[in-house]
Amino acid sequence: MHLFYQPGVDSVGSVAFLREDDSRHAIKTLRLGIGDKIDVTDGHGNRYLAVITSADARRCQFRIMDTQTTPPRPFSVRICVAPTKNLDRIEWFVEKAVEVGIERISFFFGQHSERRVLKLERLEKIAVAAMKQSLQSYLPQLDEAVPFSELIKTVDEEQRFIAHLPSMDLPDDNSPVNLAKVATPTGQYVVLIGPEGDFAEKEIQQAIAAGFQMVTLGTNRLRTETAALTACQLLNFLNV
Structure with a gap:
């Protein structure tokens, strides 16, 4: 069919x-x-x-x-990601995230972002094609890119995470925990993924003040689009 x-x-x-x-x-x-x-x-x-x-x-x-x-899923995944300099990479993320399963993708410009313009028209077409290809009945919401400080104000999900590789000189008891170990099933999740230049320290502090928990996605340093898809997959696997 x-x-x-x-x-x-x-x-x-x-x-x-x-x-x-x-x-x-x-x-x-x-x-x-x-x-x-x-x-x-x-x-x-x-x-x-x-x-x-x-x-x-x-x-x-x-x-x-x-x-x-089709009833909505008993959990929801929202990934907030800074657009990559190479637009092909963020297009790849949108396609794969929709195929895996995601409710909302929000874009933001951070202090270290190299790309400052993002048009949603092509991304929306990619999302529609991925929804049809994976035989799903829900089209994820795609949000226009806004400054990081504005994005934080839109968050109402209960389980809030910011993905960030810790500094090597942090003591073990202060190091971020892997996302898979702290997220709990059937939650409303939001994960912040920074630009190629990572989050600025001020942005990390803003997120923590807004109730975000710092997490890792493993020991490897990941590209922006890889980190975003990894977070999406981890939260889907958690709810299998």
Whole structure:
């Protein structure tokens, strides 16, 4: 069965149209025609069984035959990450994080960020494609990039973590603990991942004052996008 994304779909028996890119993919690439069945999601947990009623490559029409709703996961993962200088790397993270499972991705500019501009349009398309490819019914929320101090104000998750490799001269009893050892199951998580130049000391102190716990993701120094995906995976594995 082929899964397509169409927000704002209505009830059983109603007629709707696929977006132009999905219409082209359905008719030109997959060679679907009138009478063929497809699955459609609105990205909010609703999944619709539909049948194609007009095989137009620019505006494919379908009629909804049945619907079902997938309940949200009993936990949520939010990763807040500074955009990388090489945009391909943050695009890779978005794609893989959506495939693994994530509810929200927030971007921020830190004191040491090398990239100061981020447009969400392409990232949103990547997220939609990854949702469809992994056959999910929820499209994660992607937030516009804001300064670090503004990002902190948007956090309402209970389990808050900031990933940071400790200084080598810290005593063992003051060293951050691995994320996998401190996060607890079925939580509402948020993890801060810094830019290539890491967090500034002032930003670390701001996060701690806002209730964030400093954690590590292992003993290796990871690239920004690798650290972000690792944190996402750890929290998903914790809730298997």
